[in-house]
Amino acid sequence: MISRVGIIGAGSMGTALAQRISSRAEEVILYGRKQEVVNSINDERCNPDYFPGLLLNPNIRARLIAGNHGLEDCQAVLIAVPSSEVRSIVHAISHDLANKVIITVSKGLEYPSLKTMSEIIFEESNNPNIVCISGPNFADEIAYGHIAGATIGAADPSLSTMLSDLFGGFILDFSDDLRAVELCGVLKNVYAIGAGMWDSVYGNYNEHYTFLNMCYKEMCRFLREISSDREIFTKFCCFGDFNLTANVDKSRNRTLGLMVGKNIIKTPYLEPGVTFEGSKSVEGIIELGARHGIDMPIATLISDVLNGRSSIRNTVETLIRGPPRRTSRRVVRAG
Numbered sequence: 520m521i522s523r524v525g526i527i528g529a530g531s532m533g534t535a536l537a538q539r540i541s542s543r544a545e546e547v548i549l550y551g552r553k554q555e556v557v558n559s560i561n562d563e564r565c566n567p568d569y570f571p572g573l574l575l576n577p578n579i580r581a582r583l584i585a586g587n588h589g590l591e592d593c594q595a596v597l598i599a600v601p602s603s604e605v606r607s608i609v610h611a612i613s614h615d616l617a618n619k620v621i622i623t624v625s626k627g628l629e630y631p632s633l634k635t636m637s638e639i640i641f642e643e644s645n646n647p648n649i650v651c652i653s654g655p656n657f658a659d660e661i662a663y664g665h666i667a668g669a670t671i672g673a674a675d676p677s678l679s680t681m682l683s684d685l686f687g688g689f690i691l692d693f694s695d696d697l698r699a700v701e702l703c704g705v706l707k708n709v710y711a712i713g714a715g716m717w718d719s720v721y722g723n724y725n726e727h728y729t730f731l732n733m734c735y736k737e738m739c740r741f742l743r744e745i746s747s748d749r750e751i752f753t754k755f756c757c758f759g760d761f762n763l764t765a766n767v768d769k770s771r772n773r774t775l776g777l778m779v780g781k782n783i784i785k786t787p788y789l790e791p792g793v794t795f796e797g798s799k800s801v802e803g804i805i806e807l808g809a810r811h812g813i814d815m816p817i818a819t820l821i822s823d824v825l826n827g828r829s830s831i832r833n834t835v836e837t838l839i840r841g842p843p844r845r846t847s848r849r850v851v852r853a854g
């Protein structure tokens with residue numbers, strides 16, 4: 520059993536994972552930014568900001584991230600902050616990350632560097648022991664102990680073995696293509712926005728699953744080009760997470776698409792933080808695709824609608840009929 524795990528970010532996912540893995544580690548330390556949340560976790564065993572009704576297990580303690588954080592005693596450190604914060608937070612704690620296993624659940628692509636979270640973590644910490652865990656995992660359901668599948672992405676297979684014990688409460692599959700596992704989490708957020716947009720106008724079942732299938736084809740085309748894992752399409756990080764995020768209204772990115780489609784919010788939506796991470800990833804994914812020579816018409820149309828360059832109805836016309844073609848004069852040859 521791992522003796523001590525540190526979790527950076529006492530938000531939804533950090534708290535949910537603390538609860539879930541606390542039966543598989545001697546101690547879990549949640550690192551938060553707010554003194555009152557830290558006090559409440561230590562004194563009342565409760566995170567009032569995220570799960571006011573959940574009694575946290577007694578071996579979960581909290582500390583402030585600022586100051587003397589004591590990460591040196593942790594065997595593994597899990598990063599659960601918004602992707603936009605990962606570089607700065609890892610930079611700040613990099614001295615304490617040497618010789619630890621670093622686990623990331625943050626989903627996003629840095630722009631314009633187009634780096635994944637593990638690439639950023641490596642750049643800032645110089646520690647290659649990085650894994651990610653990704654799958655159809657809503658934080659609240661993880662917190663309350665419901666069944667969930669997840670993919671452990673690790674370039675070094677010995678790290679996967681070690682983590683299968685810590686994450687033994689999940690149904691697991693594995694991939695040695697860490698970057699591809701992370702990119703699945705970015706892609707599914709992009710297409711979930713598209714699914715929300717589409718469903719705001721074209722909501723019957725045939726229409727919904729036709730669009731989802733088109734998105735999944737584009738996602739698989741991307742992954743086929745960039746991933747060495749030939750099985751990735753059936754793993755929890757890919758098929759499961761894509762379906763969860765694109766289908767379920769609890770998904771923040773699907774909700775963004777629905778709100779844009781119904782003209783409830785104006786785009787581009789630029790609020791910082793985790794809320795709609797996918798909106799920040801759309802341009803990155805299109806550019807990454809272009810670097811690899813991958814055509815991504817659906818992601819491009821999602822970007823066009825998100826940035827007010829096109830309407831959903833025009834987008835649908837384009838998808839159904841194909842992009843407008845130049846009309847050329849037909850040459851009619853005589854007899």
Ligand SMILES: NC(=O)c1ccc[n+]([C@@H]2O[C@H](COP(=O)([O-])OP(=O)(O)OC[C@H]3O[C@@H](n4cnc5c(N)ncnc54)[C@H](O)[C@@H]3O)[C@@H](O)[C@H]2O)c1
Nearest residue numbers: 528529530531532599600601602604624625626657658793
């Ligand atoms: N919520 C989910 O269901 C879920 C599922 C899978 C993956 N994730 C990923 O986990 C990451 C976190 O998501 P979340 O839902 O927990 O977000 P959240 O907003 O609920 O929590 C984020 C937490 O990080 C803290 N934080 C932000 N910047 C910080 C900093 N610089 N230093 C210390 N703490 C900081 C915030 O105070 C907050 O407590 C995201 O990248 C998300 O994609 C979330």
